[in-house]
Amino acid sequence: MTTVTVWNEYRHEREDDEAREVYPDGIHETIAGFLADEGFDTRTATLDEPEHGLTESVLDDTDVLTWWGHEAHDEVEDEVVERVHERVLSGMGLLVLHSGHFSKIFKRLMGTTCDLKWRDEGEKERLWLVEPGHPIAEGVEESIEVPEAEMYGERFDVPAPDTLVFNSWFEGGEVFRSGCCYRRGAGRVFYFRPGHETYPIYHQPEIQKVLANAVSWASPVGGTVPSTGHVPEPPERD
Amino acid sequence: MTTVTVWNEYRHEREDDEAREVYPDGIHETIAGFLADEGFDTRTATLDEPEHGLTESVLDDTDVLTWWGHEAHDEVEDEVVERVHERVLSGMGLLVLHSGHFSKIFKRLMGTTCDLKWRDEGEKERLWLVEPGHPIAEGVEESIEVPEAEMYGERFDVPAPDTLVFNSWFEGGEVFRSGCCYRRGAGRVFYFRPGHETYPIYHQPEIQKVLANAVSWASPVGGTVPSTGHVPEPPERD
Amino acid sequence: MTTVTVWNEYRHEREDDEAREVYPDGIHETIAGFLADEGFDTRTATLDEPEHGLTESVLDDTDVLTWWGHEAHDEVEDEVVERVHERVLSGMGLLVLHSGHFSKIFKRLMGTTCDLKWRDEGEKERLWLVEPGHPIAEGVEESIEVPEAEMYGERFDVPAPDTLVFNSWFEGGEVFRSGCCYRRGAGRVFYFRPGHETYPIYHQPEIQKVLANAVSWASPVGGTVPSTGHVPEPPERD
Amino acid sequence: MTTVTVWNEYRHEREDDEAREVYPDGIHETIAGFLADEGFDTRTATLDEPEHGLTESVLDDTDVLTWWGHEAHDEVEDEVVERVHERVLSGMGLLVLHSGHFSKIFKRLMGTTCDLKWRDEGEKERLWLVEPGHPIAEGVEESIEVPEAEMYGERFDVPAPDTLVFNSWFEGGEVFRSGCCYRRGAGRVFYFRPGHETYPIYHQPEIQKVLANAVSWASPVGGTVPSTGHVPEPPERD
Numbered sequence: 001m002t003t004v005t006v007w008n009e010y011r012h013e014r015e016d017d018e019a020r021e022v023y024p025d026g027i028h029e030t031i032a033g034f035l036a037d038e039g040f041d042t043r044t045a046t047l048d049e050p051e052h053g054l055t056e057s058v059l060d061d062t063d064v065l066t067w068w069g070h071e072a073h074d075e076v077e078d079e080v081v082e083r084v085h086e087r088v089l090s091g092m093g094l095l096v097l098h099s100g101h102f103s104k105i106f107k108r109l110m111g112t113t114c115d116l117k118w119r120d121e122g123e124k125e126r127l128w129l130v131e132p133g134h135p136i137a138e139g140v141e142e143s144i145e146v147p148e149a150e151m152y153g154e155r156f157d158v159p160a161p162d163t164l165v166f167n168s169w170f171e172g173g174e175v176f177r178s179g180c181c182y183r184r185g186a187g188r189v190f191y192f193r194p195g196h197e198t199y200p201i202y203h204q205p206e207i208q209k210v211l212a213n214a215v216s217w218a219s220p221v222g223g224t225v226p227s228t229g230h231v232p233e234p235p236e237r238d
Numbered sequence: 239m240t241t242v243t244v245w246n247e248y249r250h251e252r253e254d255d256e257a258r259e260v261y262p263d264g265i266h267e268t269i270a271g272f273l274a275d276e277g278f279d280t281r282t283a284t285l286d287e288p289e290h291g292l293t294e295s296v297l298d299d300t301d302v303l304t305w306w307g308h309e310a311h312d313e314v315e316d317e318v319v320e321r322v323h324e325r326v327l328s329g330m331g332l333l334v335l336h337s338g339h340f341s342k343i344f345k346r347l348m349g350t351t352c353d354l355k356w357r358d359e360g361e362k363e364r365l366w367l368v369e370p371g372h373p374i375a376e377g378v379e380e381s382i383e384v385p386e387a388e389m390y391g392e393r394f395d396v397p398a399p400d401t402l403v404f405n406s407w408f409e410g411g412e413v414f415r416s417g418c419c420y421r422r423g424a425g426r427v428f429y430f431r432p433g434h435e436t437y438p439i440y441h442q443p444e445i446q447k448v449l450a451n452a453v454s455w456a457s458p459v460g461g462t463v464p465s466t467g468h469v470p471e472p473p474e475r476d
Numbered sequence: 477m478t479t480v481t482v483w484n485e486y487r488h489e490r491e492d493d494e495a496r497e498v499y500p501d502g503i504h505e506t507i508a509g510f511l512a513d514e515g516f517d518t519r520t521a522t523l524d525e526p527e528h529g530l531t532e533s534v535l536d537d538t539d540v541l542t543w544w545g546h547e548a549h550d551e552v553e554d555e556v557v558e559r560v561h562e563r564v565l566s567g568m569g570l571l572v573l574h575s576g577h578f579s580k581i582f583k584r585l586m587g588t589t590c591d592l593k594w595r596d597e598g599e600k601e602r603l604w605l606v607e608p609g610h611p612i613a614e615g616v617e618e619s620i621e622v623p624e625a626e627m628y629g630e631r632f633d634v635p636a637p638d639t640l641v642f643n644s645w646f647e648g649g650e651v652f653r654s655g656c657c658y659r660r661g662a663g664r665v666f667y668f669r670p671g672h673e674t675y676p677i678y679h680q681p682e683i684q685k686v687l688a689n690a691v692s693w694a695s696p697v698g699g700t701v702p703s704t705g706h707v708p709e710p711p712e713r714d
Numbered sequence: 715m716t717t718v719t720v721w722n723e724y725r726h727e728r729e730d731d732e733a734r735e736v737y738p739d740g741i742h743e744t745i746a747g748f749l750a751d752e753g754f755d756t757r758t759a760t761l762d763e764p765e766h767g768l769t770e771s772v773l774d775d776t777d778v779l780t781w782w783g784h785e786a787h788d789e790v791e792d793e794v795v796e797r798v799h800e801r802v803l804s805g806m807g808l809l810v811l812h813s814g815h816f817s818k819i820f821k822r823l824m825g826t827t828c829d830l831k832w833r834d835e836g837e838k839e840r841l842w843l844v845e846p847g848h849p850i851a852e853g854v855e856e857s858i859e860v861p862e863a864e865m866y867g868e869r870f871d872v873p874a875p876d877t878l879v880f881n882s883w884f885e886g887g888e889v890f891r892s893g894c895c896y897r898r899g900a901g902r903v904f905y906f907r908p909g910h911e912t913y914p915i916y917h918q919p920e921i922q923k924v925l926a927n928a929v930s931w932a933s934p935v936g937g938t939v940p941s942t943g944h945v946p947e948p949p950e951r952d
């Protein structure tokens with residue numbers, strides 16, 4: 001059974017009425033809830049817990065980690081970022097959500113600024129599926145409409161994704177590569193753009209379906225992690 | 239000096255008043271004209287010439303071929319398609335323009351249907367640059383607005399491009415990967431979406447700039463074409 | 477349950493003593509056998525059956541097709557190639573094995589010559605895993621040794637794979653991208669180099685493991701195949 | 715005229731007799747010398763200069779930076795690494811050479827460990843060209859033999875290269891993706907494996923040719939760096 005740790009900054013929902021109304025128990029509880037309904041073994045972790053809730057023992061028992069953060073990226077301790085980074089390279093899946101594009105862990109894995117254009121005016125977004133047949137697209141229609149969203153626009157400063165699954169249109173005139181797959185080390189990373197503290201996007205069934213699919217896709221495969229370092233004997237002298 | 243052969247179906251401009259008004263001497267003359275102004279050695283070739291104007295001797299003297307076709311893709315002889323295909327794999331550059339997505343040569347090179355959604359209502363298109371620093375983006379702003387265009391929408395059934403340079407937004411709600419780079423054999427292929435027989439898109443300086451850049455990018459490099467076939471002696475027995 | 481149709485040219489094993497000794501019932505029976513042991517629902521089809529055993533009704537019931545051919549590629553009818561091609565673009569998985577690199581269907585999908593260097597002297601091959609964590613690498617060691625193989629050497633004239641999983645070393649001095657993943661349409665294609673009619677490569681458990689993994693990876697996902705063609709109404713007029 | 719800054723750790727050549735014999739004035743002088751002969755405007759910079767010779771003003775005047783380091787990666791100050799990182803994302807080319815795979819700047823850009831297998835026994839390496847027609851392959855034969863080299867073997871823990879240009883074979887049984895192209899931000903990065911302080915690899919004309927080509931390829935294009943941040947007015951309200 002795939003174990004998922006749903007991480008959330010969990011500040012907006014405690015500080016802002018608007019966010020609390022949409023996600024009364026925090027974005028993490030909403031996400032953990034629908035993933036549990038899909039049959040995953042879920043737990044949550046938040047910024048203000050000791051070690052941000054991401055202790056070695058929690059990560060030992062995590063197949064896939066999801067990450068939502070926004071206003072407090074800088075408060076995430078570098079030590080925890082390095083810990084998560086090592087886990088991803090060793091095979092743990094990572095789903096980076098919406099404003100998580102600016103998280104330390106995503107920037108660490110991408111090696112770029114991960115910057116973009118933005119405008120928060122409740123514009124319509126439509127995600128178009130560009131890679132049908134991809135596991136993350138299982139059971140998903142050819143487009144998903146998000147009635148009100150914060151706009152993120154290109155140019156998104158990330159390495160070209162290994163696979164681009166969704167491409168977003170925004171009412172105001174912008175586009176965005178909104179579903180991006182990466183392999184890093186033995187791990188898989190999926191960046192998924194939709195989601196915001198004041199819009200009920202994580203309550204949309206289509207968005208939930210994509211995230212559940214992405215958890216399955218990012219789950220570790222039981223493969224060898226190749227050795228590195230000095231190899232004194234050439235295999236051909238065997 | 240880079241030699242460019244600008245190929246055009248050249249039917250709309252002789253048959254339709256609307257097209258003739260925008261491109262009185264044919265789309266090919268417009269394209270050849272601005273490419274010559276950029277310093278390329280250009281010639282034209284059209285469907286109704288013998289061998290569609292693409293004889294072996296013409297191709298011998300072609301570094302980059304540009305392709306515009308629409309209503310008469312089926313009239314292009316398979317023998318000429320194979321001839322062009324071989325040239326591309328041997329290093330000749332190919333720029334496939336707009337409705338050329340459905341040309342025999344593009345489908346031959348892609349191995350897919352190259353199908354897409356479309357609607358011809360004069361909608362606004364905005365091309366966003368997603369790969370700054372790419373040679374095709376030299377001197378190009380971060381977005382290009384096309385006031386009136388035929389819409390092409392995802393899902394565009396092509397292999398994922400080796401490099402995606404432009405990503406288009408359309409007024410009516412669609413997006414499209416509108417500037418796609420491919421390597422095939424020793425040759426380079428660039429698909430560029432804008433352009434239509436009844437809109438003055440090839441008269442726009444920004445579009446002309448992209449096409450001139452693309453010609454430079456697709457020009458053959460003077461490299462070795464690796465040998466294939468039987469190698470009786472292993473290099474290690476030398 | 478995933479259904480697999482194992483296709484084989486089945487000529488060498490009937491004509492050559494050496495091949496018959498290694499694969500007495502044909503390569504297809506060996507492959508179908510170990511895939512059945514892995515829990516797949518397998519059947520076989522061969523060149524000399526009517527429609528090469530690949531009727532519409534067989535393909536209706538095929539999730540993944542595996543393809544082994546060598547000396548009779550030209551005898552495969554174009555109509556059947558087109559039929560298989562359409563199925564792949566619609567989501568059927570395709571595993572192209574060893575000398576299948578020169579099959580009509582693989583060349584049709586790749587759009588290139590698929591040519592390479594070769595030498596059949598029973599050299600040692602070692603496949604190195606370059607993408608740990610990939611589903612095709614599940615349970616596979618960091619390298620696989622094939623004691624005697626026909627050498628295939630670069631440059632392999634294919635589009636750069638979407639994902640390169642294995643990279644081969646050969647005793648005589650060559651290298652080869654030997655495990656190549658492609659998405660085409662809604663379907664997935666895996667080219668896997670090892671395998672030859674006179675070496676017992678398909679009897680090696682590590683090779684069998686890779687092929688079983690590849691079947692799982694290439695199985696169709698129950699997703700939408702996006703629509704194409706004319707879209708009279710922009711979604712934004714909804 | 716393209717300006718190149720050739721950076722070198724410059725310790726081995728001052729400390730080890732063997733290295734001094736091969737590169738009496740340092741690896742940097744050898745590289746800067748042949749690049750100057752190819753028509754580039756070159757300068758050098760080394761670890762023990764103030765700010766490692768990589769001041770803002772030096773970088774202001776650098777189109778492409780080449781990086782060779784080995785035993786003192788940790789002595790490179792983080793501030794200089796960040797400075798170089800920003801420059802690359804803004805368009806400066808970067809060539810990372812041999813043991814530079816473990817440099818701070820390469821790891822920063824890749825987001826992975828960049829670890830590999832190694833063995834220093836003077837084995838033969840043969841680099842096979844896998845992307846003919848690539849600018850870095852201009853004028854290069856289909857393979858390059860390095861008579862004596864330190865072996866680097868897969869799995870090389872880097873993101874899959876945007877383009878793989880060379881693939882290496884080693885006498886002892888390993889392979890390695892030895893010429894890897896990446897786009898990061900508006901900049902281009904080329905990792906090139908050959909080169910070592912005690913083998914005369916940088917004196918080989920074929921290796922020099924590849925490096926000269928790579929400088930040309932990585933030179934900045936005079937394009938727009940897209941804006942990021944808040945966009946209060948949607949373009950469609952224009």
